[in-house]
Amino acid sequence: MVDLEALSQAIGDLNETRVLALLNDFVATNPDREEAQQVVNACQRGMTLVGDLYETGEYFVGDLIFAGELLNNAINILKPVIGGENNSKVGSIVLGTVQGDLHDIGKNIFKSMIEAAGFEAYDLGHDVTPGAFVEMVRKVKPQVVGMSGVLTLALDSMKAVIEELVGAGLRDSVKIIIGGNPVSKVACEQIGADAFTTNAAEGVKLCQGWVR
Amino acid sequence: MSGQSLLQERIQLFNDAVRMKKTHRIPQVSNFWTWKILDSEYKLSEALFDYNKMEKVMCDFHERYQFDGYLDLGTRNPVKVTSALGGNQYLVDDEKEVLNIHDQVFMEAEEYPELAQNPVKFLWTKILPRKYKKMTEAGALESFKNTTNEMLAFAEYNTKITKKFTDEYQVPEMLNIYGGGVILHPFEMLFNFLRGIKGLSIDIRKSKETLMEAMDAMYEMFVKPSVLALEGKTPETAAFDMYSALLAHSILSTKQFGEIYWPILKKVIDKLVETNKTMYIFSESTMMRFCEFFQEVPKGHLVIHTELDDIFELRKKLPNVCLAGGMPADLLGKADVKTCVDYAKKLLDELGRDGGFIFSQNKMMSFRYDCKRENLLAVSDFVRNYRL
Ligand code: B12
Numbered sequence: 001m002v003d004l005e006a007l008s009q010a011i012g013d014l015n016e017t018r019v020l021a022l023l024n025d026f027v028a029t030n031p032d033r034e035e036a037q038q039v040v041n042a043c044q045r046g047m048t049l050v051g052d053l054y055e056t057g058e059y060f061v062g063d064l065i066f067a068g069e070l071l072n073n074a075i076n077i078l079k080p081v082i083g084g085e086n087n088s089k090v091g092s093i094v095l096g097t098v099q100g101d102l103h104d105i106g107k108n109i110f111k112s113m114i115e116a117a118g119f120e121a122y123d124l125g126h127d128v129t130p131g132a133f134v135e136m137v138r139k140v141k142p143q144v145v146g147m148s149g150v151l152t153l154a155l156d157s158m159k160a161v162i163e164e165l166v167g168a169g170l171r172d173s174v175k176i177i178i179g180g181n182p183v184s185k186v187a188c189e190q191i192g193a194d195a196f197t198t199n200a201a202e203g204v205k206l207c208q209g210w211v212r
Numbered sequence: 213m214s215g216q217s218l219l220q221e222r223i224q225l226f227n228d229a230v231r232m233k234k235t236h237r238i239p240q241v242s243n244f245w246t247w248k249i250l251d252s253e254y255k256l257s258e259a260l261f262d263y264n265k266m267e268k269v270m271c272d273f274h275e276r277y278q279f280d281g282y283l284d285l286g287t288r289n290p291v292k293v294t295s296a297l298g299g300n301q302y303l304v305d306d307e308k309e310v311l312n313i314h315d316q317v318f319m320e321a322e323e324y325p326e327l328a329q330n331p332v333k334f335l336w337t338k339i340l341p342r343k344y345k346k347m348t349e350a351g352a353l354e355s356f357k358n359t360t361n362e363m364l365a366f367a368e369y370n371t372k373i374t375k376k377f378t379d380e381y382q383v384p385e386m387l388n389i390y391g392g393g394v395i396l397h398p399f400e401m402l403f404n405f406l407r408g409i410k411g412l413s414i415d416i417r418k419s420k421e422t423l424m425e426a427m428d429a430m431y432e433m434f435v436k437p438s439v440l441a442l443e444g445k446t447p448e449t450a451a452f453d454m455y456s457a458l459l460a461h462s463i464l465s466t467k468q469f470g471e472i473y474w475p476i477l478k479k480v481i482d483k484l485v486e487t488n489k490t491m492y493i494f495s496e497s498t499m500m501r502f503c504e505f506f507q508e509v510p511k512g513h514l515v516i517h518t519e520l521d522d523i524f525e526l527r528k529k530l531p532n533v534c535l536a537g538g539m540p541a542d543l544l545g546k547a548d549v550k551t552c553v554d555y556a557k558k559l560l561d562e563l564g565r566d567g568g569f570i571f572s573q574n575k576m577m578s579f580r581y582d583c584k585r586e587n588l589l590a591v592s593d594f595v596r597n598y599r600l
Contacts, residue, residue, distance in 0.1 A: 014417060057501070060465035062413035069414055100310045100579075105409055105463075127312070152541055153310070153579040181520070 001035060002026040004042040011046025012053065014063060016070055019046075023077045036081040037088065043074050047116035051201035061105065064200070068112030089120045091211035092142040096124035096133060097180075098149045098157035106180050107148035110200040114146070117204050119211075130157075130164040137170050144207050147193075149180045159191045175210045179203050218382035219449065222280045226384065226451040230490045230534045231512040232568040238560050240571040240595050241386065241536060242279040243517070245288055246311055247577040251585060255306045260291045263369040270373055274381055277592045281386045281451055283494065283517075283572075285373045287366075289313075296362040297344035297355060309580055317408035318342045321415050324422035327406075328429040339406065378449040385447070386492060387455035393446070395438045395456045395480060398430035399473055403460035413463055416472065424472070431476050439480055442487045452515070453489035454480070462497035466504070474505050484513045492536070493517065496576075503529040519574050527563055535563065536570035539591065544573065544583040549590045556591045560598055571595050 002022050010018040026039060050067045053059040059067075075082075093114055097107045104126040115121050122140055124132055137145060145165070147158045158178050165171040176193040179200070188196035197203045216224070225239040249259045252269040259265045266286040274282075289311060291302045303312040318339050319327070327334045341348045346355040377383040387394050396404075402423075403412050415423045438454070446453045461473055484491055492515045499506070500521045506514070509532060517536035518526055526535060538559045543552050556571070563569040577583055 016418070057466065060463060060468070062416055062463035062468065063465065065410055065413035065463070066417050069410075100305075100308045102312050102314060108410075151310075151579065152545065152575060152582050156581065 001029075001031070002039060002042075004038060007039065007042045008046040008049060011043055011067070011070065011074070012049030014050070014059075014066055014070060016073075019070060019074055020077065023074055027077060027081055031081055033081070033083045036078055036083070040075070040078060040082065043071060043078075044116045044118065047071060047113060048201075051113060051204070054201060055199070061109070064109045064113075065105065068109060071112055071116055088118065090118040091144065091207065092120040092122065092140060093144040093146050093207060094122045094124065094133065094136045094140065094142045094174075095146040096128035096148070097126035098147050098154050098161060099127055099129050100157055101149040101151045101154045102126045103150040103180075104148070106150065106200070107146075110146065110148065110179060110203055113200050113204050114207060117208060119144075119207065130161040133161045134164045134168050134170065137165065137174060138168065142174060143211050145174045145176045146203070146207075147176070147178045149178075150182065152182055154180060155182055155187050155191060158193065162192045175207075177203055177206055219378060219384060222382065223384045223449075223451055225280065226570070227490070229568060229570050230452065230492075230515050232532070232534060232566075234567040234600075235564075237597075237599060238564040238569055238571050238595060239280040240592060241281040241283060241517075242273075242277070243283050243537070243573040243575070244273070244577040244583075245284050246309075247579065247582050248273045248284075248286075250309055250580050251583075256309060256311060257304045257306050259286070260289065260304055260311070263365065266369070267373055267376075271376070274377070274383065277588055278596060279383070279592065281384060282377070283386055285370070285377065287370050287373070290366050293359065293362045293366050294344075296359040297346055311578075315408045315410075316343070316405050317411055319406040319411075321407070321411065321419045321422075324415075324419060324426040328422065328426040331426075331430050331433045384451040385449055386451055393438065393441075393450065393454055395435050395454060397456065397458070397460070397473065397476055398427040398435065399476075400458065400460045401430060401434070402427070403463075409463060412460070416464075416468060420472075427472075427476065431479070435476070435480070439483045442483050442489050446489070452492045454484065454491040455494070456480075456491060457494040457496075459496040461495075461502065466501050469502050470505065474502075478505075481509055481513065485510050489513065491515070495519065500526055500529065506530055506533055509533065515570060517570075517572060523559070523574075524562060531568075534568040534570060536572045537574050538563065538569075538571065539573045541573060541575040541577060541582045544577075544587045544591070545581045547587070549587055552587045552591050553594050556594055557598070560595065560600065564600055 007022050010022060050059060054064060095111055097104045111121050111123055122136055124136060147161060177195045178188060178193045179197050181198060183196040183198060195206045225235050228235045229239060246256060248269055249256050252272060254265050254269060259269050270286050289302055294302060346352060374385055403409060407415060442453060461469055464473060490513055494517045496519050498520045499516055499518050511532040515534040515536050523535055523538045539556060543555055
């Protein structure tokens with residue numbers, strides 16, 4: 001069995017060579033699904049380390065993007081041994097950058113971190129219309145809706161999404177979190193979201209609190 | 213100010229500000245982009261695709277608000293030039309009133325050595341054909357002709373509007389995209405046009421050496437000529453000797469900035485200091501994280517236009533650098549006239565008192581609710597007439 005501690009640390013250090021070596025060796029031992037799940041969890045703990053280092057200023061946006069890619073690669077290596085249906089998801093979130101806004105860096109970072117935390121993320125991409133949010137919520141019935149945007153106009157687009165969710169009778173079935181630079185406490189209240197953050201790691205914690 | 217034209221007065225104001233001298237009033241720079249069009253009689257697409265209309269937008273805007281300088285004269289998004297070449301990076305949406313731009317990724321990490329070997333050749337033979345599909349299709353010659361015409365038309369508009377502003381309105385140039393004077397850090401070129409944000413973030417960790425070599429080659433080819441030109445004279449109609457926009461620093465940690473970004477920027481700044489020239493740095497996102505680097509720059513050569521920093525804090529950290537910005541889009545777009553003017557007064561009093569401040573907006577003003585006309589009228593009027 002692979003040294004789980006070392007694996008988490010290698011992810012935290014963003015040491016790709018080491019992560020891939022550890023995982024390839026592990027997969028070659030033909031592990032069972034339970035072992036594989038422990039390794040996935042270790043990877044997720046590594047992402048928490050990355051989030052912590054981001055908060056201290058040691059890592060910045062580029063490092064978070066790299067961490068997201070690294071985790072993606074790690075999960076891809078593990079896929080054959082995790083087994084097809086992974087039913088250990090802790091919750092689900094519908095996610096997108098709102099209409100009129102094409103800035104998706106922050107959204108993508110949050111997506112990799114929330115996935116690392118064990119959520120199923122339904123990513124609608126960028127420039128997402130209120131209608132598309134509503135349709136997806138109706139379809140997959142998530143616990144959380146996450147909206148991202150960095151343009152000032154994103155706040156109006158976020159409001160429009162919530163209005164449509166209300167209109168469709170779906171507002172009370174979900175928690176809504178907004179993120180991206182212009183969000184604030186005031187904006188959050190005006191828009192009618194449940195939480196806001198400009199820090200992806202904090203957003204993950206808020207979502208975890210909701211599905212507990 | 214007897215005997216001095218308004219143009220000279222404005223240039224003097226900007227120069228005193230960057231030299232950290234006290235000025236009798238605080239100069240103001242417009243950080244208005246597509247909002248200008250929304251404030252006019254035209255739709256976005258009408259102005260962006262018609263230089264006569266764009267000119268009218270600019271002139272009306274100036275006559276209404278009378279800024280001392282403009283970061284954009286309607287030249288930021290050359291929509292017509294790029295669409296003639298089949299590069300559809302700009303999408304204009306009149307209904308939602310936005311201009312959409314996609315991330316530009318036209319190069320692979322493996323290609324850094326080739327870029328380093330001959331940047332110009334690489335751009336012409338590899339990047340342009342990938343970016344502008346029409347260059348490789350049947351009828352390429354025809355589209356080249358069209359594009360050349362569009363480029364000439366754009367250059368003509370640029371010259372015309374700049375001249376109109378300097379001669380008729382007595383407004384100095386902030387940047388002259390055809391006169392040298394504008395530099396783009398190689399890391400910005402990679403971020404904005406070549407590798408995209410995700411690619412570059414990965415390269416920093418996986419291909420740092422080849423990335424740095426390519427940046428050095430790009431510096432020699434594209435940046436150094438402008439740096440050497442600092443030894444010459446700057447046009448008499450310009451407010452600053454050099455202009456640069458920073459946004460790619462927004463992905464770097466402080467340590468990475470020191471290793472990857474600062475060395476080239478420092479070469480530019482050293483030359484500015486050596487030749488006693490000035491540079492306006494338009495900085496998106498935050499700068500506070502990089503204060504330690506800018507603190508060592510001798511006083512009186514740089515303006516930093518900040519977006520997300522607490523400008524009052526930044527002032528304390530950087531007593532050697534002139535700051536621009538400060539007026540929040542949040543207030544201009546959502547608050548009432550009194551709140552806006554009160555805040556403008558606070559900025560002038562606290563940051564302008566001892567010199568080293570240029571009044572401007574924090575965000576690139578782009579969307580309808582970024583500003584209300586009555587607020588902007590009141591604020592620009594107030595700033596123009598306020599004496600410290
Ligand atoms: C990079 C960038 C671009 C890139 C975008 C590439 C991309 N794929 O995203 C490019 C160059 C293409 C671009 C284009 C434009 N841009 Co731009 N851009 C930026 C810049 C410099 C950084 C944005 C960014 O990615 N930040 C880093 C991320 C990581 O931060 P973040 O989004 O806040 O995310 C963090 C948290 O908030 C959180 N988070 C984010 N989302 C979510 C969601 C949830 C649910 C949760 C929990 C958390 C969370 O997690 C992240 C990590 O902690 C900003 C400056 C700024 N201050 O933001 C300007 C900025 C946003 N751009 C601006 C403008 C004007 C434009 C253009 C219109 C320019 C033009 N005229 O040509 C176009 C518009 C295109 C469009 N319609 O969207 C202006 C907007 C001004 C305004 N009035 O709103 C800004 C503010 C710059 C400025 N100086 O004013 N831009």
